[in-house]
Amino acid sequence: MRHAVIGGVPYSRLESGASARVHEAALGILERTGARLMEPRAVRLLADAGARTDGDRVWIPRDLVTWALSAAPRAVTLYDRLGHPAIELGGRTWYAGPGSDCLHILDHRTGARRTPSMADLREGIALVDALPNLDFIMSLFIPGDVDGRIADRHQMAAMIDGTTKPIVLVSYEPSGMEDGLAMAEAVAGGPEALRERPFVATYINVTRALLQGESELRKLLWLAERGYPFLWIPVTSGGTTGPVTVGATLALNTAGVLIGVVLSQLVREGAPIVIPGFGGDGLDLMTMVDPYCGPDACGPAVALAHWYGLPMFSLAGGSDGKLVDGQAAAEAALTLLAVAMAGGQLTHDCGYLESGLTGSLAQMAVCDEIVGWIRAATAPVDLSDEALAVDDIDALGVEGSFLETDHTLDRFRDRWYPSLFERGTYEGWRSKGGMTLEQRAAARVDALLSAHQPRPLEPDVAAAVRAIVERAEATAGL
Amino acid sequence: MYEDLLQAMRASIVDGDQDAAAEAARAGLEAGMDPLVAIDEGYVAGLSHVGSCFSTGEMYLPDMMLAARAMKAALAVLEPAMAERSAVRSIRGRVVIGTVKGDIHEIGKNLVGTMLSASGFEVHDLGVDVPVETFVAKAREVGADIVGVSALLTTTMTGQRAVVQALSDAGMRPGVKVIVGGAPVTRAWAEEIGADGYSEDAVGAVALATRLMDAAVEPAKS
Secondary structure (H helix, E strand, O other): OOOOEOOOOOOOOOOOOHHHHHHHHHHHHHHHOOEEEOOHHHHHHHHHOOOEEEOOEEEOOHHHHHHHHHHOOOOEEEEOOOOOEEEEEOOOEEEEEEOOOEOEEEOOOOOOEEOOOHHHHHHHHHHHHHOOOOOOEOOOEOOOOOOHHHHHHHHHHHHHHHOOOOEEEEOOOHHHHHHHHHHHHHHHOOHHHHHHOOOEEEEEEEOOOOEEOHHHHHHHHHHHHHOOOEEEEEOOOEOOOEOOOHHHHHHHHHHHHHHHHHHHHHHOOOOOEEEEEOOOOEOOOOOOOOOOOOOOOOHHHHHHHHHHOOOEEEEOOOOOOOOOOHHHHHHHHHHHHHHHHHOOEEEEEEOEEHHHOEEOHHHHHHHHHHHHHHHHHHOOOOOOHHHHOHHHHHHHOOOOOOOOOHHHHHHHHHOOOOOOOOOOOHHHHHHOOOOOHHHHHHHHHHHHHHHOOOOOOOHHHHHHHHHHHHHHHHHOOO | OOHHHHHHHHHHHHOOOHHHHHHHHHHHHHOOOOHHHHHHHHHHHHHHHHHHHHHOOOOOHHHHHHHHHHHHHHHHHHHHHHHHOOOOOOOOOEEEEEEEOOOOOOHHHHHHHHHHHHOOOEEEEOOOOEOHHHHHHHHHHHOOOEEEEEOOOOOOOHHHHHHHHHHHHOOOOOOOEEEEEOOOOOHHHHHHOOOOEEOOOHHHHHHHHHHHHHHHHHHHHO
């Protein structure tokens, strides 16, 4: 498992006492305003636990929230497809990966923005498998060449087949999620084995903090029953689905998060729920675009999730820009660094452009480079006797050259070196073609793809996965 | 005539100033201005200006909300005078709007409704999670010219196709026009499902609805 602890003084947007104040506001919202839950089983669970209900409306007492927060696990381990621990969510750890379901791809070979295909998706998955600094996979694109109703099954099958890295699963309807996890069970060797060594975390997108739809609630109940890890992600847009200020947006969204925490623990004490480490930002009220890189998106929610001590899913590495350019690199670097320093744990959306509508494999490679730099920049400094090397310093004296010492020759590779960022002389850079960052990133993508062979599935497992996709096709009448 | 007053009316909308809008309306009535002229040449002109500034990224969405609020304040003053004169603001068209079945997102749809009604359309908002049959029934009931179908999710946008189909099956097409919108919706999608138009935003939706109404009356003229 990667040593993924972020060193240094913690960076936090919320000062002492601020998180408690947001929590208090969220508790007040749940008791006074309440919520509307469009799945009767969820309402019944809460009523049985002492919540006041009226039809699909619920008001949740603070004692119930306090109990649920103490019952929810503080850490979640995700495994790789082979059953090895890969990701430890909890404390100041940080992992990075792509986002899911882009409607367009910015083709790194032609520069065209077009509809992605299954072939693009498979290439993207292979790239993430090959990139050394990315830790998990999401499904990158919605492929336009399969039936939209069951695209999620094709996406999951491609991820299982194309990488051994842990998977964050996005599905449309509960049936798609169940099919996706059936594929995972086939890989793990049954539900019990998958529960013990989960290599899939399911993403649940919640309509609004206080208005939770049938589909998302059914997913939560199903996953909590089985003890499979899931990400419970209400999104509140300041200025539209929430008040415009950071504090209010955060408090309202937190109320929606806490509903998920309570429900999950009522279904199964210890059910592994992961809460958002992003939010508090607003819709861009000039363009009506939901921005991915606003300065308020990264810090406050991460700090709050740390205050709760619950595992979190964060957002960084995307860009609101349209191209693999200076804006995209700057936004990816700024958001990744801020989230890493805050301790953002499972961080998605590397490779996103156009506020999540377009994905780029070249931008993914740029993000991999940035993530590697950040890991080096936040690693604790080794000050062992060996590393401090005062004996070497004394042996070589005041004028010595350290270039040829064993100490240097043994350890020079420990320093971070770029794979993409250009450090050569001007003439050196020219002689290699004088390429821009975007051109070098595109070349790196092609080089990695031609050299990398993802580890194949066992034939019987591959057949089982294929059968699940075919069954979904038959059910959809295809 | 009344150019200073009309200018004040337009400015009150652009500034989003309710008090100034009501004040200008009162001044207009005192000066003997026709309330319909005040609305069309004063306030609606101001609103169009705000709309186009929003489209070009020179104003914020809340500027449009403030403008609509100021418009309402002016209408509150003008409407009693219109009733006295039995003047009726002409309706530019009847529009039924709603978010498709299975989708409970409403902000974009509401915005389109606000802009259309402020621009003189009669808007019937069916809300969210609207079954296909309800779109058809309401369109028939009110004699809709246009049905606007919203969807935010790639999974629910197929509902837009179902509405187009159901209106055809009911024999109401092509008389009733269908316009579609929502984050994942594109011009190509609108064409694919046989809708009559698509717009990126609420301001564009007003322009689109106006265009469709104009096109609908053209054959009668020729």
